[in-house]
Amino acid sequence: MNVLFIEDDRMNRRVVRDMLDVAGATMIEAESAEIGLRILDEREFAMVLVDLRMPGMDGITAIEHIRARPDAKAGVPIIVVTADIAPDLRERCLAAGADEVIFKPVAMDALFDAMGRILAKGAAGDGMIG
Template sequence: MNILFVEDDAMNRRVVRDMLTVAGASMDEAENAETGLRMIDQRDYDIVLMDLRMPGMDGLTAIRHVRARTDAKATVPIIVVTADTALDICRDCIDQGADEVILKPVAMNKLFDAIGRLIARGGAVMLN
């Protein structure tokens, strides 16, 4: 499984990378949304993990860019990973095109549960 994590915090990326390695997944990293969008242009991903609050373009704007594509990449499953606990943040993320939302700090069971729901819905391939 190829996963892209778009996250400005290097420690958060490292923690998630370690979790995904346990499951046999490979993870590419982008430290901002602009770089993440370029990486999506260049490679196919099974899942994109997207932070919301980053310098420059925010995660919701990046999600709208992905969903506006006219190719198959427009349907890549996106899991928002956020520290934002506003009451309506999950609904806003889903309304903007996210498939799942998990809160930071990322717990392995929450991450794998979200990936499992995507697999069950046919929106992602199975982990090795």
């Protein structure tokens, strides 16, 4: 399974990569939303993980861009990975089109639980397995 992780912090990308390696998933890194959107143009992913607070385009805007795509990639499952604890954060992320929200520091069980819920819903069964 190919997973795209859009995250500006190299250490956070490394931690999540190590977790996904345990699950046998392949993670492609993007250090900005702009780069992540370009990578999504070129490749298929089973899901996208996205941070909210990044220089340049933020995660909510990136999610909105993905959901506005004119192709099947608009339906790729998206998990927000954030340290933000704003009271309305979950609702804002879901309203933008995210499927799940998990918090940093990322715990392996939280990541795998979120991924499992998405897979159980069949959201990744739309040809997005890479």
